[in-house]
Amino acid sequence: MTTVRWTTAAPGALQPDDAWLRSLADAGWLAPRNGRVVVHVARSARSTLVVETARALTAYLRRTTDAAMDVIDPGGSASAWPGVGWIDLATTERVRIDAVCLRNGAMVPTLWLEDFLLVTVTGVAPDARYGLAGILAAQADLLPDAEHEDLDAAYEAHRLLAADLHIACGTRRYGAPDSGSWWAAGSNDVTLERALATAAGVAPATLPAFRHFARHELMTSSDDISPGAVALEQHVAPTGTVRAARARTHLARLGRMVREDVGLAAANLHRIPQFIERRWPGLLPFGKGGA
Amino acid sequence: MKRIRFGVVGCGAVSEIYHVPAIARCEAATLTALADAVPDRAAEMARRFGATSVADHRQLVGKVDAALIATSNTTHADIACHLLEQGVHVLCEKPMATTTADAERMFAAAGRGRARLMAGHSRRFNPNLELAKALVAGGRIGRLESVGAALGSPYGSWPTRTDFRRQRNLSGGGVLLDLGIHLIDLSVWLGGGAKMLRYEATDTLDWGVENDAEVELELADGAHAKISCSYTHGLNRTVRLRGSAGWIETSVDGAPDVTFFGRDSRLCRRAGAQKMAVPETDPYTRQIEHFVDCLLRDRPFLVAEPEVMNGLEIIERCYAVARAA
Numbered sequence: 001m002t003t004v005r006w007t008t009a010a011p012g013a014l015q016p017d018d019a020w021l022r023s024l025a026d027a028g029w030l031a032p033r034n035g036r037v038v039v040h041v042a043r044s045a046r047s048t049l050v051v052e053t054a055r056a057l058t059a060y061l062r063r064t065t066d067a068a069m070d071v072i073d074p075g076g077s078a079s080a081w082p083g084v085g086w087i088d089l090a091t092t093e094r095v096r097i098d099a100v101c102l103r104n105g106a107m108v109p110t111l112w113l114e115d116f117l118l119v120t121v122t123g124v125a126p127d128a129r130y131g132l133a134g135i136l137a138a139q140a141d142l143l144p145d146a147e148h149e150d151l152d153a154a155y156e157a158h159r160l161l162a163a164d165l166h167i168a169c170g171t172r173r174y175g176a177p178d179s180g181s182w183w184a185a186g187s188n189d190v191t192l193e194r195a196l197a198t199a200a201g202v203a204p205a206t207l208p209a210f211r212h213f214a215r216h217e218l219m220t221s222s223d224d225i226s227p228g229a230v231a232l233e234q235h236v237a238p239t240g241t242v243r244a245a246r247a248r249t250h251l252a253r254l255g256r257m258v259r260e261d262v263g264l265a266a267a268n269l270h271r272i273p274q275f276i277e278r279r280w281p282g283l284l285p286f287g288k289g290g291a
Numbered sequence: 292m293k294r295i296r297f298g299v300v301g302c303g304a305v306s307e308i309y310h311v312p313a314i315a316r317c318e319a320a321t322l323t324a325l326a327d328a329v330p331d332r333a334a335e336m337a338r339r340f341g342a343t344s345v346a347d348h349r350q351l352v353g354k355v356d357a358a359l360i361a362t363s364n365t366t367h368a369d370i371a372c373h374l375l376e377q378g379v380h381v382l383c384e385k386p387m388a389t390t391t392a393d394a395e396r397m398f399a400a401a402g403r404g405r406a407r408l409m410a411g412h413s414r415r416f417n418p419n420l421e422l423a424k425a426l427v428a429g430g431r432i433g434r435l436e437s438v439g440a441a442l443g444s445p446y447g448s449w450p451t452r453t454d455f456r457r458q459r460n461l462s463g464g465g466v467l468l469d470l471g472i473h474l475i476d477l478s479v480w481l482g483g484g485a486k487m488l489r490y491e492a493t494d495t496l497d498w499g500v501e502n503d504a505e506v507e508l509e510l511a512d513g514a515h516a517k518i519s520c521s522y523t524h525g526l527n528r529t530v531r532l533r534g535s536a537g538w539i540e541t542s543v544d545g546a547p548d549v550t551f552f553g554r555d556s557r558l559c560r561r562a563g564a565q566k567m568a569v570p571e572t573d574p575y576t577r578q579i580e581h582f583v584d585c586l587l588r589d590r591p592f593l594v595a596e597p598e599v600m601n602g603l604e605i606i607e608r609c610y611a612v613a614r615a616a
Binding site: 115 | 422426429431556557560561562565566568569
């Protein structure tokens with residue numbers, strides 16, 4: 001079974017053809033749930049190609065289903081999406097969910113308590129935090145403070161918020177429209193991200209997100225489930241840049257934790273004399289047990 | 292900002308530990324005067340909280356805009372009626388009354404005095420139960436099918452100043468009226484109304500009032516509730532809500548989380564049952580803030596009159612069944 005479907009188009013093409021979208025529908029990936037489809041246009045690596053791909057998708061779904069259609073587009077505006085519902089996550093109510101990785105929990109939009117087909121459409125770009133920012137970075141954007149806790153937020157977003165279908169798109173050479181457009185789709189976020197990394201010529205296991213995810217779950221190989229993959233050029237940030245960014249993030253995180261712990265310790269300093277008095281009555285000259 | 296001048300009638304443990312500090316914390320309220328059957332007790336608490344003490348509730352009239360009543364159960368109605376008829380708004384500790392007739396008398400007095408009356412069902416102000424209610428009302432677990440709730444601990448394991456709960460003439464009933472009322476109220480609130488189906492109780496401690504009780508209720512839309520309360524042993528203090536498409540479990544007492552599973556929720560479809568965190572806040576403070584806010588903005592109370600009457604009707608029916616048996 002093919003778990004990632006690729007397609008390409010000539011330079012300048014901004015939308016995938018209907019045949020490819022139909023193949024996604026034939027795979028059962030575009031079946032509305034509860035009569036509703038929500039398309040998430042990712043903010044990270046957002047481009048005209050990404051927006052036009054989402055537009056082609058919504059147009060296709062409107063032609064082929066009678067599902068209610070909503071768009072989440074944090075990088076866009078409601079006026080850019082006539083005829084479809086607009087969801088502004090910035091003003092959507094959220095609920096705090098216990099999270100393995102985030103000590104204060106994950107703030108999940110209450111929208112995720114509802115039932116609908118969710119499709120995430122994202123671009124792919126070199127990124128200092130991820131090496132290659134694709135689906136996992138797009139999902140992490142759904143959680144507030146993703147910048148501060150990037151890989152932890154990415155893992156929690158993967159665990160809690162992942163879409164039913166993920167579509168990534170870009171140009172063969174990053175930032176070069178004349179190199180031709182490509183699209184890849186899959187129902188599993190990790191599988192698609194691995195396929196993208198492999199297509200970009202990097203071993204998935206060397207990317208920070210996969211190393212981080214491997215602490216929590218088994219990472220399967222996608223070597224033989226991505227036929228027709230396109231060779232992607234310049235989609236991965238240089239190793240040195242990624243390492244430096246990871247080191248900066250790590251230090252910033254340590255700094256935050258130290259500040260927080262020092263604050264908590266300072267707030268409890270006044271308890272120390274009481275503690276000493278309880279454990280060793282009379283030790284302190286001003287304690288009740290003293291002379 | 293207009294502030295509500297608050298009086299307190301009854302300076303027992305619940306007032307000292309919860310209500311009076313909550314009023315003191317409320318920015319829109321001023322703790323003005325306290326009354327108690329033991330004048331020294333009222334004077335001592337008034338000193339501690341920066342208020343004045345008065346000889347009895349009648350002297351609150353003209354000094355306060357609203358009063359909290361936290362006296363022995365059977366005295367609530369007469370005190371409340373007097374204050375309400377004089378135009379003093381009343382927040383009354385649960386059980387608001389020990390009979391439906393008394394409750395009707397209290398609401399009628401409120402009407403005559405153009406004052407407002409709310410029953411102090413404090414559990415509703417726990418953020419975890421508020422979230423559970425929102426999940427049920429939002430259809431997140433489908434149609435509510437059953438409620439299971441328990442609340443109990445050996446008598447004496449919580450602070451009390453008087454022993455009125457063991458004296459029928461002051462308490463008006465036993466554990467059902469004292470603790471069970473919380474669970475009945477939650478069932479009425481969550482289930483949209485309730486009818487009593489079965490009641491069983493025992494008085495193993497020989498107090499003349501029940502020490503253990505179990506009630507089954509039929510809720511709106513055919514849902515079923517089973518509640519247990521005890522003065523003799525610890526019960527798990529949880530409420531479990533089962534629906535046609537999911538379930539919720541949380542603490543009756545207020546806890547920082549609600550465990551939720553919704554079959555039709557994206558979140559649970561992806562990641563299974565989830566623990567939702569809520570802020571740990573004092574329900575008594577939120578209850579006072581709500582009461583004051585409703586007075587200042589002329590908004591309806593969260594605890595509505597028909598729900599209060601429904602809860603008391605159930606208890607009355609339970610006691611009628613016990614008497615008949």
